[in-house]
Amino acid sequence: MITLKQYDKSKISPTDDATLYEFFSSGQNGLTEGCIVTHLGSNQLQISSGRGIICGRMFVIEEETVLADLSGGGEKKGRIYVRIDVDNTEKPIEIKTLANTILPEPVQEDINRDGSVYELPLAEYDVNETQVSNIKNVATILRSASSIWPFVKFGTYTGNGNTNRTFDLNEQPKILFLWAEENSFNRYTNNREEVWAAFFSSEKPATNYAPAMKGIYMLDNGFMVQETPAGTPTPDNYVLRLNHQGVTYHYIYVI
Numbered sequence: 001m002i003t004l005k006q007y008d009k010s011k012i013s014p015t016d017d018a019t020l021y022e023f024f025s026s027g028q029n030g031l032t033e034g035c036i037v038t039h040l041g042s043n044q045l046q047i048s049s050g051r052g053i054i055c056g057r058m059f060v061i062e063e064e065t066v067l068a069d070l071s072g073g074g075e076k077k078g079r080i081y082v083r084i085d086v087d088n089t090e091k092p093i094e095i096k097t098l099a100n101t102i103l104p105e106p107v108q109e110d111i112n113r114d115g116s117v118y119e120l121p122l123a124e125y126d127v128n129e130t131q132v133s134n135i136k137n138v139a140t141i142l143r144s145a146s147s148i149w150p151f152v153k154f155g156t157y158t159g160n161g162n163t164n165r166t167f168d169l170n171e172q173p174k175i176l177f178l179w180a181e182e183n184s185f186n187r188y189t190n191n192r193e194e195v196w197a198a199f200f201s202s203e204k205p206a207t208n209y210a211p212a213m214k215g216i217y218m219l220d221n222g223f224m225v226q227e228t229p230a231g232t233p234t235p236d237n238y239v240l241r242l243n244h245q246g247v248t249y250h251y252i253y254v255i
Contacts, residue, residue: 015112017056018055018056018111019112020056021056021057021058022055022056022112023056025053025142028053028140028142029052029053029054029108029118030052030120031050031051031052031139031142032051032053032058034051035047035048035049035050035052035061035122035139036137036154037122037135038135039132039133039156040065042131043067043070043131043132044066044068044132045065045066045067045097045132046063046064047064047065047080047122049061052082052139053142054082054084054111054118055111055112056112057111061082066095067097068080068097068099068132069097069098069127070099070127071099071127071128074129075126076099076101076127076128077099077102077103077126078098079097079098079123079124080097080122080125081095081106081119081122082094082095082096082120083118084117084119085116085117099127103124106121120139121138122138122139123136123139124138134156134157134158135155135157136156136157136167137154137155141153151254151255152253153252153253153255154250155169155251156248156249157248158246158247159242159245159246159249161244161245162243163226163227163228164226164227165224165225165226165243166223166224167223168221168222169221169223169253170221171221171222172220172255173200173254173255175201175254176216176223176251176252176253176254177197177198177199177200177251177253178197178198178199178242178249178250179196179197179198179249180241180242180247180249181247182248183197183241183247193237193238193239194239194241195214195240195241196241196242198213198214198215198216198225198242199213199216200216200217200218214238215227215228215238215242225240225243226240226242227242227243227244
């Protein structure tokens with residue numbers, strides 16, 4: 001038996017429609033715009049307006065504040081994610097959070113064929129009994145096949161003052177740029193240049209280049225930043241401020 005779907009008086013089901021869009025999106029699942037997660041204080045997370053595609057099914061998020069699940073005891077890992085359940089006729093799509101010692105793998109079934117549930121993580125973070133910290137936006141940003149841009153991802157962290165600090169991204173960025181919130185990129189204090197922003201390209205190592213490329217190092221699965229202890233600038237008289245206590249940093253990277 002053969003059936004022509006696009007024909008006079010024929011019926012196109014949501015699955016027919018989704019399968020077609022899935023093909024044209026090359027089976028990618030992620031965000032097409034927006035949906036950036038930020039921290040409003042305590043356990044409040046704000047998601048900016050945006051759109052995404054899961055298995056060819058488009059969803060729209062209007063700016064929303066979500067209360068993250070707290071740890072219940074000690075620091076744990078947290079996640080905020082979009083969950084589709086095509087068998088749930090009342091709430092086929094929801095925004096959910098979880099907190100656990102080890103984050104489980106998202107459920108990602110083929111919901112256009114023999115599955116019913118697909119979970120798309122938006123951001124991951126640390127969470128304790130009262131608040132969220134160190135948010136990292138993890139959703140894939142979808143680009144058209146003709147786009148010259150590779151995938152772009154975002155994240156934030158709060159400085160803890162340690163001289164060296166490593167961040168695990170589970171992948172190696174090609175380009176990464178980070179900056180301190182409410183600070184100039186670089187500034188002079190006591191005839192020394194303070195470095196509050198950093199840039200890295202995999203084609204040029206971080207050493208022996210401009211100040212913007214100091215204090216940051218790419219690793220196989222992430223990056224490391226440096227903070228200069230008080231009164232001890234680098235040999236070339238720079239003061240690194242890439243993990244300053246209590247300062248919020250943002251970063252954007254390309255894979």
